[in-house]
Amino acid sequence: MDKLYIVIPAYNEEATIKTVIDEWYPMVVMAGTESRLVIIDDGSKDSTYAVIKKETEKREQLIALHKDNSGHGPTVLYGYYYALKEGADYVFQTDSDGQTRADEFPEFWRMRKHYDMVVGYRKGRQDGLSRIFVTKVLKLVVAICFQVVVTDANTPFRLMNASTLSRELKLVPKDFFLANVLLTVIYTKHKRKIRFMPITFRPRQGGVNSINMKRIFKIGRTSLSQFIKLNRKINETPAE
DSSP states (O other), rough: OOOEEEEEEESOTTTTTTHHHHHHHHHHHHOTTTEEEEEEEEEEEHHHHHHHHHHHTTHHHHHHEEEEEOOOOHHHHHHHHHHHHOOOEOOOOOOOOSOOOOGGGHHHHTGGGGSEEEEEEEETTTOOOHHHHHHHHHHHHHHHHHHHHOOOOOOOOEEEEHHHHHHHGGGTTOOOOHHHHHHHHHHTTTTTEEEEEOOOOOOOOOOSSSHHHHHHHHHHHHHHHHHHHHHHHHHOOOOO
């Protein structure tokens, strides 16, 4: 039976994390007894980690991890490396703010044998015009820097074959904030089998987003120069 590891980074999500666990835990149960829901607390200042730890007492397939704060991208990468080390066959990533729906995951799981990555694109998203604007700008930046067009590069709803992930992850710096964007680009440039499927993207279900527009543009400026350097590296590294 295929071993699924669902990776969810969390930072100051005490308002939503219990609901997120309730929604996503049945997905690892569905996948089999060796599958795990892995939630990584990224140095939260609230009770997020305490809530996760308490839930592990009654859910044997739930793993609570804690690390110093380093941001979303490095925390996602931390989860990917953990899942690979534990022998996952498939790795799925989503976020802890409740914007994605677990009931849309089974269709992705049914597709797993046919693609290296099945990733959602946010159709009719409900998280505000500013976020939609940022996504459109990111799509343009990716096209300019990497010469590829991707449907939705940064969606936190992606199922990946672990063997392919382990090969492509080597090209992603461990402290890179836009880790999922870079992975989508690498998969595209290396002509991996990718399928984009529409998903619901709800408003944040509680708490406060730690990434405001000022910080988004700061990250964007930094990432632009990194993208150009990384594109050279990707082009020089053939797919295994």
